[in-house]
Amino acid sequence: EGGGDMAAGGAGDREGRCGPAAGGLALLGLVPGAPSCPHGPALLFVKTSQGKEEGRRFYACSACRDRKDCNFFQWEDEKVSKTRLAAREEYNRSHQPFFTHRQNAERYKNFVLLPLSKRRFCQECQQLLLPAEWEKHSDHQFLCDISTAQLKSPSRILYPLENKKTNAQYLFADRSCEFLLDLIIDLGFRRVLSVGTPRLHEIIQSKASQEEDFRVRSLLLDIDFRYSQFYAEDEFCHYNMFNHYFFGGEAARETCRKFLYQDNGERVIMVTDPPFGGLVEALASSFKKLMAMWKETEEGEEGGIQEMPTFWIFPYFFESRILEFFPSFSMMDYQVDYDNHALYKHGKTGRRQSPVRIFTNLTPSTIVLPVEEGYRFCTICQRYVTSGNKHCEICNSCTSKDGRQWKHCVLCKKCVKPSWFHCNNCNCCALQNHTCEKTDAGCFVCGKAGHKRSTCPSLSHA
Ligand code: SAH
Ligand code: ZN
Ligand code: ZN
Ligand code: ZN
Ligand code: ZN
Numbered sequence: 001e002g003g004g005d006m007a008a009g010g011a012g013d014r015e016g017r018c019g020p021a022a023g024g025l026a027l028l029g030l031v032p033g034a035p036s037c038p039h040g041p042a043l044l045f046v047k048t049s050q051g052k053e054e055g056r057r058f059y060a061c062s063a064c065r066d067r068k069d070c071n072f073f074q075w076e077d078e079k080v081s082k083t084r085l086a087a088r089e090e091y092n093r094s095h096q097p098f099f100t101h102r103q104n105a106e107r108y109k110n111f112v113l114l115p116l117s118k119r120r121f122c123q124e125c126q127q128l129l130l131p132a133e134w135e136k137h138s139d140h141q142f143l144c145d146i147s148t149a150q151l152k153s154p155s156r157i158l159y160p161l162e163n164k165k166t167n168a169q170y171l172f173a174d175r176s177c178e179f180l181l182d183l184i185i186d187l188g189f190r191r192v193l194s195v196g197t198p199r200l201h202e203i204i205q206s207k208a209s210q211e212e213d214f215r216v217r218s219l220l221l222d223i224d225f226r227y228s229q230f231y232a233e234d235e236f237c238h239y240n241m242f243n244h245y246f247f248g249g250e251a252a253r254e255t256c257r258k259f260l261y262q263d264n265g266e267r268v269i270m271v272t273d274p275p276f277g278g279l280v281e282a283l284a285s286s287f288k289k290l291m292a293m294w295k296e297t298e299e300g301e302e303g304g305i306q307e308m309p310t311f312w313i314f315p316y317f318f319e320s321r322i323l324e325f326f327p328s329f330s331m332m333d334y335q336v337d338y339d340n341h342a343l344y345k346h347g348k349t350g351r352r353q354s355p356v357r358i359f360t361n362l363t364p365s366t367i368v369l370p371v372e373e374g375y376r377f378c379t380i381c382q383r384y385v386t387s388g389n390k391h392c393e394i395c396n397s398c399t400s401k402d403g404r405q406w407k408h409c410v411l412c413k414k415c416v417k418p419s420w421f422h423c424n425n426c427n428c429c430a431l432q433n434h435t436c437e438k439t440d441a442g443c444f445v446c447g448k449a450g451h452k453r454s455t456c457p458s459l460s461h462a
Contacts, residue, residue, distance in 0.1 A: 024048055027281050028057065030243050035080070035088070037072035038095035039063040039223075040245030043282060044076060062242035063223060065277055101228040101238065101248060108229060112151065119146040121157055126226050152206040154230040155199045160340050161224065168275060169224070172199045173337040179370065180271065180311070185216060187366060188267055189309070191259065192218040193290065195241055195272035197313075198227055205235065219259040234259070241272070242279055244286040256290075260308075261297040268294060273313040273336075280318060284325035287312070312359040316401045322359050332358040333386040334369050335403065353403050 028044040035042055042059035057076035064070035074080065080088075099107070111119060111128050120129045124140040143157065150157055160169040172180070177199055184192060194201040201220040208214050220227060221239035225247075228236055234255055238247035246252040260268055270290060274283050287310065294308040307328055314322060319331050336356040360367065364383035369375035374387035381391065381398050389400040392408050392415050399415035400406045406415040409429050411422050416429040423429065425436040 027279055029281060029285060030062075035059055035072075035074050036092060037061045037070055038092045039070060039072075040240050040243050040247070042072055042074070043243065043279075062245075062279075062282060063240050096247075097225045097228075099228075101225075101233055101236070104228045105232050108232075112148070116145045116147065120144055121146050123159070126158055128229050151230060152209065153202055154227060155202055158224075158226050169198075169340075170273075170338040171340055172197075172273075173339050176337045177203055179334070181216075183367065184269060184271070186368070187269070187309075187362065189269040190215055190217065190266035191268040192216060193256075193260065193268060193270040194218050194220045194222075195239070195270060195287075195290070196222055196275075197271050197273050198222055198224070200271060201236075205231070217259075219256065221256065241274055241286050242282040244289045257293055257297060260290075260294045267309070269309040269311065270294075271311045271313070276315055276318075280321040280325065284322070288325075307361050310359075310361055313356060314359060315355045316357045317355065319357075319359075319401065326359070326361065328361040329359045330361075330364050330383075331401075332360060332364065332367050332369070333375065333384060333389060333398075333400075333403070334358055334367075335386070355402065 024047075025045050026048045028046055030041060031044050034044065039061055041062070043062045044057055045060055046057045047055040059072070059074045059076065061070040061072045067073075107128065107130060110130060114131070118131050120134065121127070121143040122129050122137045122140050123143060125137065128146070129137060129142070146157070155171055160171055162168060180200055181203060192200065192204060194204075198220055201218045204216050204218040208217060219234070220231065220236045221241070222236070223238065223240050225238050228238060230236075233248075233252075237252045237256055239245065239252075239256075240247070246256070248255075270287070272283075272287065291308040291310070310326075310329075312322060312326075312329070313336055316331060322329055322331075334357065335354040336358065337354050338356075358367070364381075365377075367384065369384035369386075375384045376387060377383070378385050378389075378391055378398050380396065383398075385398040386400070386403045388403050388405050389398045390405050391397070392399050392406070394408050394410075395415055399408075402417070404418050407418055408415045409420075409422050411427075412429050419431060420429040421432050423434065423436065426434070
């Protein structure tokens with residue numbers, strides 16, 4: 001099945017299965033009084049087995065799923081001594097970036113005053129250097145002659161972070177980035193809250209500084225602090241979208257609030273492209289908090305019952321998860337392409353298409369998709385769909401999720417992937433070579449629900 005590397009995110013295994021996910025970790029979320037790691041308040045988790053919570057609850061880092069990146073761990077009921085707490089606070093302090101955002105903004109001002117020949121970027125430290133610092137980095141690789149144009153495209157200077165589990169950065173291909181911006185402008189938005197979308201932010205900032213009549217503004221919220229070297233404090237906030245944590249404290253929060261305040265009827269949209277690691281619940285709860293912030297600023301205005309307009313860019317197989325938290329959202333067929341991920345490149349063959357879509361609370365018919373790329377408008381569904389997505393007469397909807405034409409199964413009473421077949425054992429459609437074991441359909445031995453045949457209690461009695 002497609003998806004390839006996407007499966008590494010834990011989401012791929014949701015495909016081709018009828019039953020609930022097997023054992024794993026369940027997220028309980030952000031709870032008041034949670035202890036903090038360098039990435040802000042930790043999240044509460046619990047071990048699960050066959051969908052049931054069991055075992056002790058514990059706190060772990062919200063941002064890093066790889067223990068190598070942040071090894072914060074604490075049992076929920078663990079007593080932490082005063083000395084350990086103090087040591088932890090010290091650790092958290094010492095793990096903050098060397099320069100503050102303010103210092104970085106000051107450094108940037110000095111950097112742009114330098115002649116081209118003195119503008120260097122250290123590739124090892126991922127840092128703009130001032131001449132007095134060259135010495136310290138003398139055995140590092142530099143990028144030299146950093147132009148103003150380069151400074152306006154930091155995502156092309158910084159190397160994309162590649163840690164699969166924690167922070168894989170997949171940057172938009174120009175085609176997709178331009179499409180998003182044009183769409184945003186055509187929809188009449190003038191402010192973009194860019195949450196984890198540095199490349200969208202940078203084309204907006206870059207156009208704003210170059211084109212007289214370009215009126216769009218953007219604020220970038222991202223956990224990648226390297227960006228603070230290129231943006232002022234009202235253009236970038238160091239932010240963790242898994243726990244809604246502003247590293248810059250109340251001042252940064254206020255920057256965000258101010259940005260969301262719509263003066264002269266300038267409309268705001270939130271655009272976010274989070275890592276696909278799976279913590280949909282945590283993301284949704286942060287986005288709700290950002291939406292609430294937007295709402296506060298709306299007070300007193302007429303018709304203030306709305307939700308902040310949002311584009312949440314995420315793989316299609318998370319659709320039901322996203323809709324669980326945002327019933328007002330719908331998934332658009334547009335395939336979002338990335339630069340630095342081979343699997344996501346737009347293919348002609350139908351394979352290797354991007355699984356990434358736009359989820360939005362805007363009216364689907366207003367999201368116009370490019371006809372020259374094969375999208376068409378379905379008048380019945382009142383939305384643009386991809387060319388392979390045929391309208392099913394029985395479902396009365398364009399049912400394909402992945403761009404391939406899906407087929408209707410009369411037994412399942414819905415459309416399914418072209419590669420699936422109806423399995424009478426499982427009583428649903430699945431891949432032909434699937435294993436007929438479904439916990440919620442009952443055990444093969446005794447027929448009772450809740451366990452598989454390998455753990456059937458009636459076997460141990462025998
Ligand atoms: N396609 C986007 C980039 C998406 S990659 C673009 O081209 O603009 C995911 C982004 O989310 C990265 O910028 C990464 O730094 C950011 N990110 C990852 N974890 C985060 C977290 N916990 N909080 C905030 N941002 C995070
Ligand atoms: Zn952490
Ligand atoms: Zn249709
Ligand atoms: Zn159908
Ligand atoms: Zn079926």
